[in-house]
Amino acid sequence: MVHTSKPLRFDPPLVRGTFLKRYKRFFADIKLTDGSIVTAHCANTGSMTGLLEEGSTVWIQYHGTEKRKLAWSWELASQDGVLVGVNTSLPNRLVRQAIDEGFIPSLRGYSNSRREVKFGHSRLDIHLTSHEIDDRECFVEVKNVTLAKGQHALFPDAVTVRGLKHLNTLIEAVHAGHRAVQFFLVQRPDCQSFGPAWSVDPAYSKGLSEASAQGVEIMAWQVQMHPETLALVQELPVRLAEES
Numbered sequence: 001m002v003h004t005s006k007p008l009r010f011d012p013p014l015v016r017g018t019f020l021k022r023y024k025r026f027f028a029d030i031k032l033t034d035g036s037i038v039t040a041h042c043a044n045t046g047s048m049t050g051l052l053e054e055g056s057t058v059w060i061q062y063h064g065t066e067k068r069k070l071a072w073s074w075e076l077a078s079q080d081g082v083l084v085g086v087n088t089s090l091p092n093r094l095v096r097q098a099i100d101e102g103f104i105p106s107l108r109g110y111s112n113s114r115r116e117v118k119f120g121h122s123r124l125d126i127h128l129t130s131h132e133i134d135d136r137e138c139f140v141e142v143k144n145v146t147l148a149k150g151q152h153a154l155f156p157d158a159v160t161v162r163g164l165k166h167l168n169t170l171i172e173a174v175h176a177g178h179r180a181v182q183f184f185l186v187q188r189p190d191c192q193s194f195g196p197a198w199s200v201d202p203a204y205s206k207g208l209s210e211a212s213a214q215g216v217e218i219m220a221w222q223v224q225m226h227p228e229t230l231a232l233v234q235e236l237p238v239r240l241a242e243e244s
Contacts, residue, residue, distance in 0.1 A: 007229035040072035085187030194220035
């Protein structure tokens with residue numbers, strides 16, 4: 001039996017559909033099994049390379065429109081039959097939950113965790129304090145990974161100025177005497193390693209290598225994907241060097 005973190009359950013349950021098109025970055029037209037077409041909110045602002053094939057299977061979630069413009073949100077895409085998590089708002093919840101339950105060995109021992117804590121000129125995703133051994137504060141920035149080349153996961157899938165800003169903030173945290181972690185959540189089950197996408201964003205890729213050299217810890221964990229639940233399943237080796 002595969003050991004995973006505590007699953008994050010989709011509630012309300014996901015609904016299966018067929019991808020038609022994505023437009024204006026935040027909109028995706030999805031055809032449901034009854035033939036009706038709905039427009040779902042797409043929280044992923046990246047290029048979503050490989051995930052926008054017309055006719056591919058997707059999974060969306062109904063929320064209603066009481067506090068939203070769109071009643072549906074796009075949660076899972078698929079590429080050649082492989083499920084891929086595209087909702088960039090879920091990784092923070094999933095990673096923090098896994099940290100709090102002690103599933104991630106290198107981040108065990110912290111008694112307090114908070115989300116969206118300001119440091120310098122940025123807000124970082126998770127702030128950990130009160131470690132039983134190391135009394136340094138720990139800042140964790142989480143990035144969602146959907147791009148893959150073969151069995152190698154890659155980030156980013158588009159140029160990310162914001163991501164580079166977060167790396168610089170993590171470096172500042174290290175220089176201030178804190179612990180800092182860039183955490184990549186690979187939301188696809190077909191990868192065996194992770195690295196920066198040098199051909200997509202050389203500046204970010206170089207920045208990630210520099211951050212590592214400055215003491216920022218680089219972690220990559222894979223998610224077990226299912227239309228009902230998501231859970232962390234294993235850490236992936238990280239390769240920062242540019243591939244030929």
